[in-house]
Every structure is written in structure tokens, then in C-alpha cells.
Amino acid sequence: MKVELVKTGIEGLDPLIGGGFIKGRTYLVAGETGTGKTIFALNYLLHGAMRGEPGVYLLVDEEYDNFVAGARSFGWDLEILIKRGALSVVTLLPDFVERVKSKPVETIVNSIVESLREEVERIDAQRLVIDPIAPLVVGEEDVVRMREYVRSLLTSIERRLGTTTLITSEVPTGTLKLSRFGVEEFLASGVIVLTLRRVGGRFVRALWVRKMRWRPAEPALYPFEIVPGKGIVVHGDKRLA
Numbered sequence: 001m002k003v004e005l006v007k008t009g010i011e012g013l014d015p016l017i018g019g020g021f022i023k024g025r026t027y028l029v030a031g032e033t034g035t036g037k038t039i040f041a042l043n044y045l046l047h048g049a050m051r052g053e054p055g056v057y058l059l060v061d062e063e064y065d066n067f068v069a070g071a072r073s074f075g076w077d078l079e080i081l082i083k084r085g086a087l088s089v090v091t092l093l094p095d096f097v098e099r100v101k102s103k104p105v106e107t108i109v110n111s112i113v114e115s116l117r118e119e120v121e122r123i124d125a126q127r128l129v130i131d132p133i134a135p136l137v138v139g140e141e142d143v144v145r146m147r148e149y150v151r152s153l154l155t156s157i158e159r160r161l162g163t164t165t166l167i168t169s170e171v172p173t174g175t176l177k178l179s180r181f182g183v184e185e186f187l188a189s190g191v192i193v194l195t196l197r198r199v200g201g202r203f204v205r206a207l208w209v210r211k212m213r214w215r216p217a218e219p220a221l222y223p224f225e226i227v228p229g230k231g232i233v234v235h236g237d238k239r240l241a
Ligand SMILES: Nc1ncnc2c1ncn2[C@@H]1O[C@H](COP(=O)(O)OP(=O)(O)OP(=O)(O)O)[C@@H](O)[C@H]1O
Pocket: 031, 032, 033, 034, 035, 036, 037, 038, 039, 040, 073, 074, 170, 226, 227, 228
């Protein structure tokens, strides 16, 4: 059986991951703060939005207006795509955490997935981004509950939304962890780590395909650039390691 692939559209990346993401699966983009996770995620959505694959962006950490203005200063006009129904930027209600705090895991997950489903159906979205996943994880103090929650959220998204989903997770600075909760990487079908490396006395942005289930992908480190108006540009021919 041939798997259906979704092109990330990130310049230079698809050949490094066997052609693209597997349709309907979930992928993790991990990295320390400022490594380019948001730009990566938007790049993925905009590529689809401009090619008849609408996308939903769940904005978690930032105000809607700031986000749209930031993207505009980067050379990306989100509003045109939103008006066209090719993109939807959904924000989490500010009282979300308060409202769900003491509720059972299934109730919280249901409420998130249901509101996403409305948007996904409204614009017939094929792609979904959750950036970052951490603030959705309520009751963080309990490791077992937290992992159960992340697991339940990700499986529920795959089952009920059918989108090809990209989640981002912030790796605590200076650690060797792959994600914030230590469970996202097991649930995801693929993990791409964004990082900064010292090369000859200066810092270079680099990307590492840490895991890509059922796809050929070399465990190598590639330099990339952040280019305004374009997004991420990976130099697959210039391996660093
Ligand atoms: N107009 C621009 N031109 C070049 N580089 C830019 C531009 N705007 C942002 N950047 C670079 O992109 C990086 C930020 O990327 P991004 O916001 O995607 O990081 P992030 O991993 O999502 O960070 P966080 O964890 O804080 O959310 C910045 O560190 C900045 O150097």
C-alpha cells in the first residue's frame, strides 16, 4: 500500500524526510526558545493554504493581533488567507485553564478537540498546528496525569480531526530532552529538532531529523536559515554532522 504524503513545503526539507509527512499523522517540532519553531509551523500551514489545503493554527502563547502583526512584519499576510478561508487562527480563551483545571482529562480533551473540529470542518482544513502544546497541559504538577493528557489529546486529534498535525514543544534550555513533557516524541510519527550550533566561532541554525516513522531519514544535522517572506530554508547539501 502506498502512503499518502503531505509536502511540508519547507524549502529543502521534504527530500530529507522521505518526501513529506504521512497524511493524518502528528509531527513534533522541538527546540529551545527562539530556534524557529513558530516560523517552521507557519511555513508548513501557509504552504498548504496557498495550494488548496486549508489549515488551522491554534495560537496558544500569543495575542491574536500581535501574532498577525508579527507575521506581517516577516512578510506573511495572514489576513488575506483568513478572508479566503484558507487559514484559520484560533486562540485559546484566556479563562481556559481556570475553567478546566479540576475537570477529568477526557472532558478537557473533548472540549479542545470539539472546538478545533468546528474550525476544521468550517474551512475543510487538512493541516493543523498547535504552537506550543505546553499551555494546553493543565495540571502539570502530576507527571502521570500530564502524560495521560498529552497522549489522549494527540490520539483524539488523529482519530477525530484527520488533519496532518504539527505540534511544537519547547525544550528547556541546556538540557538533552526532546520535548517539554518527555512524552510528545513517543506519540509523534516524526520529530524534528531545531537548534543552534557553534561552527567556527559563530552560531549557526541547524536542524536534525530525530525520528521519522516509516520514512527514510538520515540522522544528520543540517544548517538552515530563516528568510523573511519565505520561512525556513534548509541546506540539505551542507551537513554539519
Ligand atoms: N524578519 C526576520 N528576519 C530574520 N529573522 C527573523 C525575523 N523575524 C524573526 N526572525 C528570527 O526567528 C527567530 C524566532 O523564531 P520563532 O519565533 O519561530 O522561534 P520559536 O522557536 O517559536 O521561539 P519561542 O520558543 O520563543 O516561541 C528569532 O530568534 C529571530 O532571530
